[in-house]
Amino acid sequence: TTLTQPVISVAMREQILGLDRKKQVGIFGGTFNPVHNGHLIMAEQVGTQLGLEKVFFMPDNKPPHRDPKRAIEAKDRVEMLKRAIAGNPLFALELIEIRRGGVSYSYETMLALKKLHPDTDYYFIIGADMVNYLPKWSRIDELVKLVTFVGVKRPGYTPSSQYPVLWVDAPGIDISSTDIRHRVQTGQSLRYLVPDPVIDYIQQEGLYFD
């Protein structure tokens, strides 16, 4: 018998050598009205536990499922996010939905991002409340093929998903933007719930007082 050289395609060789390794990036969509420490804690845990290169906070322009009256200006939400993520090299901003305008549908956004960055695998971070809401997302069957959903538990929500979700263990943090807005209106302290530079901005701009 003659020994034959195994046939290895370029693609197989690259895969074996790890040369085709795509960038692993987190994408954290939300309204961030305002960003709070619950968001920051979950993004840090997901990013470090999964070994992601970056976690992009991606504020929506107009979420499909929210009461528009309660959303504040995108520029204020972006400014608060900038202040909140400053100093963490893992964190960055992705403003594609705000630049595109209109209602933000995650499927369209992720399709656009995949076209811009074909070398990137996206890990789409969501809380347990959103995990339960996935069946209502526009074009969800196509979206699950584009991204890996990463779920984080949230007090008050029992997750049940019809779609594949990679769960990351992070402490359950009972903070919501709704509660933060309510605390501003009732004059309660935001300290340790929201980063100090974000509290300064809320006070300086008089956000959420009425």
Ligand code: ATP
């Ligand atoms: P609101 O109270 O206005 O509904 P929110 O606190 O849920 O706001 P969003 O900006 O809507 O904040 O959330 C963006 C994403 O972060 C969603 O996927 C949501 O599930 C998740 N999330 C927000 N806060 C938490 C939390 N405390 N624990 C786990 N997930 C959270």
